[in-house]
Amino acid sequence: MRNIYFLSLLMLSSFNSCKEEPKEQEDLNVTLGINKEVQYKEPYRPQFHFSPPEKWMNDPNGLVYNNGVYHLFYQYYPEDIVWGPMHWGHAVSKDLINWENKPIALFPDEHGYIFSGSAVVDINNTSGFGTKDNPPLVAIFTYHDPEGEKAGRKDFQTQGIAYSLDNGDTWTMYNRNPVIPNRNIKDFRDPKVFWHEESRQWIMSLVAGDHAKFYKSRNLKYWQLTGEFGKDNGAHGGVWECPDLFKLKVEGTEEEKWVLLISINPGAPNGGSGTQYFVGDFNGRTFTAEHEDEKWLDFGTDNYAGVTYNNLPTDDRVFIGWMSNWNYARDTPTERWRSAMTLPRKLSLHKNVDSSYIIKNYPIKQFDAQLEDYKRIHKVENEGSLSVEHKELSTSVIDFKVNLKDDYTAKLKNKQGDEFVFNINPETNKMTVDRRNSGLVDFEKTFAGVHEQTFKPMDTVANVRMIFDRSSVEVFVDEGRHVFTDQVFPKEPFTQFEITSKSAPYYKNVNVFLVKPIWEEDE
Numbered sequence: 001m002r003n004i005y006f007l008s009l010l011m012l013s014s015f016n017s018c019k020e021e022p023k024e025q026e027d028l029n030v031t032l033g034i035n036k037e038v039q040y041k042e043p044y045r046p047q048f049h050f051s052p053p054e055k056w057m058n059d060p061n062g063l064v065y066n067n068g069v070y071h072l073f074y075q076y077y078p079e080d081i082v083w084g085p086m087h088w089g090h091a092v093s094k095d096l097i098n099w100e101n102k103p104i105a106l107f108p109d110e111h112g113y114i115f116s117g118s119a120v121v122d123i124n125n126t127s128g129f130g131t132k133d134n135p136p137l138v139a140i141f142t143y144h145d146p147e148g149e150k151a152g153r154k155d156f157q158t159q160g161i162a163y164s165l166d167n168g169d170t171w172t173m174y175n176r177n178p179v180i181p182n183r184n185i186k187d188f189r190d191p192k193v194f195w196h197e198e199s200r201q202w203i204m205s206l207v208a209g210d211h212a213k214f215y216k217s218r219n220l221k222y223w224q225l226t227g228e229f230g231k232d233n234g235a236h237g238g239v240w241e242c243p244d245l246f247k248l249k250v251e252g253t254e255e256e257k258w259v260l261l262i263s264i265n266p267g268a269p270n271g272g273s274g275t276q277y278f279v280g281d282f283n284g285r286t287f288t289a290e291h292e293d294e295k296w297l298d299f300g301t302d303n304y305a306g307v308t309y310n311n312l313p314t315d316d317r318v319f320i321g322w323m324s325n326w327n328y329a330r331d332t333p334t335e336r337w338r339s340a341m342t343l344p345r346k347l348s349l350h351k352n353v354d355s356s357y358i359i360k361n362y363p364i365k366q367f368d369a370q371l372e373d374y375k376r377i378h379k380v381e382n383e384g385s386l387s388v389e390h391k392e393l394s395t396s397v398i399d400f401k402v403n404l405k406d407d408y409t410a411k412l413k414n415k416q417g418d419e420f421v422f423n424i425n426p427e428t429n430k431m432t433v434d435r436r437n438s439g440l441v442d443f444e445k446t447f448a449g450v451h452e453q454t455f456k457p458m459d460t461v462a463n464v465r466m467i468f469d470r471s472s473v474e475v476f477v478d479e480g481r482h483v484f485t486d487q488v489f490p491k492e493p494f495t496q497f498e499i500t501s502k503s504a505p506y507y508k509n510v511n512v513f514l515v516k517p518i519w520e521e522d523e
């Protein structure tokens with residue numbers, strides 16, 4: 001978080017100048033070119049991951065489904081490609097894959113910048129902002145008052161709400177904000193609210209530096225603190241951020257557990273920002289974990305501040321994370337925009353043989369509709385290696401199978417000698433990704449690294465899916481049991497893929513798919 005405070009101090013002058021000469025909200029959206037000439041053609045521009053039309057983006061916010069529309073709001077600074085006074089940018093989708101940019105939803109006001117938070121469909125109109133026939137969408141977010149921060153106060157983050165009666169197109173700030181004041185807690189933010197059917201009330205999880213707090217409310221306006229969790233649990237190498245509490249069924253059983261996601265920065269296993277999770281119970285007031293060990297959703301360094309959708313039409317838990325890391329988010333070599341979101345991923349809970357729990361995260365099924373089958377290679381053997389070359393390989397998906405008792409090395413390469421290497425090594429019990437020679441890496445000192453996670457070698461066949469989208473690689477082993485999400489900036493597009501193995505020269509069911517871009521010509 002230090003980065004943010006430092007930055008927000010830097011940004012104060014521009015915030016003030018904004019105040020002197022307020023840009024009309026309309027003008028800002030025009031400047032943004034929302035739905036206009038945005039081409040999504042820059043060399044590192046993701047072709048099927050969401051990225052903002054231009055300028056700076058961080059956390060996903062207000063993930064909610066309503067009336068056939070999936071909303072994606074996000075931390076947005078529309079005037080620069082570095083972090084600044086936060087707004088909520090907005091995009092909508094019918095399938096969570098193809099997005100349409102919408103005008104900015106929430107603007108800073110007299111209470112401060114609009115930091116991360118969530119959105120709910122207030123179906124019973126508990127807030128009174130709408131009617132039973134036209135229930136409001138309510139956004140619950142953190143106000144960050146830069147003046148208070150600059151003055152050295154601790155109480156500069158409070159919680160506010162806003163509502164929309166036209167499914168997210170226009171928003172009105174609640175005139176009695178903030179709804180939760182700050183009693184001198186320095187990092188007090190990122191409310192995630194959901195409807196708790198068992199107690200028929202709203203529950204909010206919020207973070208307060210080194211722990212989570214839980215609140216309840218009947219109307220989204222008056223909130224009462226009910227419990228706390230985490231001072232002595234999990235990782236504490238940095239500030240806790242972006243909590244998310246929800247129930248999940250253990251796959252293949254009727255058993256249900258509660259899960260708490262907590263982003264932490266710094267202190268992730270491979271450096272900087274990362275997402276830990278806890279499995280346990282929630283009794284309507286507070287959360288308790290069943291385990292002592294630290295659990296992490298992703299071992300790459302580019303999956304942060306992720307949260308899940310509210311109000312989905314199915315029981316699925318769908319997660320989107322910000323595909324960057326506070327270590328270098330401001331330094332990545334893009335010019336017009338900064339950063340993208342992960343693909344939407346389904347979270348599923350599994351019980352291991354030793355009765356511990358694990359959450360897998362894997363791209364949602366709808367994503368498969370984007371795959372254009374151009375090459376299928378079955379059992380191709382060439383002295384222990386298999387290689388595929390294609391000019392569009394930098395926007396592709398490669399699926400193959402491995403046996404978790406054998407060693408494998410998969411490489412993505414280009415003619416300049418840049419390479420991204422994924423390795424499974426049963427001797428060291430480690431899976432690693434190595435982006436030290438992946439192209440532009442020296443824009444920040446921690447970027448050129450090897451990211452690793454341990455695994456149990458065993459005589460089991462597992463799927464591997466690697467997803468490349470110009471400047472990102474997502475690696476999923478065993479349907480998301482082991483995951484790495486990493487940005488890459490090769491000097492020219494990757495065009496070659498190869499797998500080698502000392503112990504298993506047969507590659508089963510290697511499928512290579514091109515992925516259809518989502519930003520093709522406007523209809």
Ligand code: FRU
Nearest residue numbers: 059075115116189241242305
């Ligand atoms: C996480 C975070 C949040 C905060 C937001 C500010 O990346 O630091 O805790 O609300 O970003 O943009």
